[in-house]
Amino acid sequence: GDIANGEQVFTGNCAACHAGGQNSVQQEKTLELSSLKSYLANFNGDESAIVYQVTNGKNAMPAFGGRLEDDEIADVASYVLSKAKAGW
Ligand code: HEM
Numbered sequence: 001g002d003i004a005n006g007e008q009v010f011t012g013n014c015a016a017c018h019a020g021g022q023n024s025v026q027q028e029k030t031l032e033l034s035s036l037k038s039y040l041a042n043f044n045g046d047e048s049a050i051v052y053q054v055t056n057g058k059n060a061m062p063a064f065g066g067r068l069e070d071d072e073i074a075d076v077a078s079y080v081l082s083k084a085k086a087g088w
Helices: 003-013 015-021 033-039 048-056 070-085
Strands: none
Touching: 003 015, 003 070, 015 070, 033 070, 048 070
């Protein structure tokens, strides 16, 4: 995915709850790599589990399928994975 575009998507749709890779709603479920490994369903080190959760939502996180284009979801997942690997 296009990481630069993903940053724009993140700022517009995710940062309200995930500023700086944190989680203002459920504080332990951050976007840090260690948290993705612990809490994100089916996370295997690539973007696919992020794409799945963004598309479908989970608990208090809304679903973005139908609100964002598939390529926007792919881009924001690439951005989140890149930042997680870099330690935000
Ligand atoms: C969890 C990404 C928007 C609230 C997560 C996780 C990811 C993620 C990857 C898994 C983190 C983990 O389990 O450690 C995104 C992206 C967003 C977005 C890319 C924008 C497209 C939002 C928004 C909210 C939100 C707007 C608040 C209204 C949550 C909550 C969880 C979560 C509450 C924990 C869900 C659970 O396991 O119960 N998010 N998120 N997210 N997010 Fe988001």
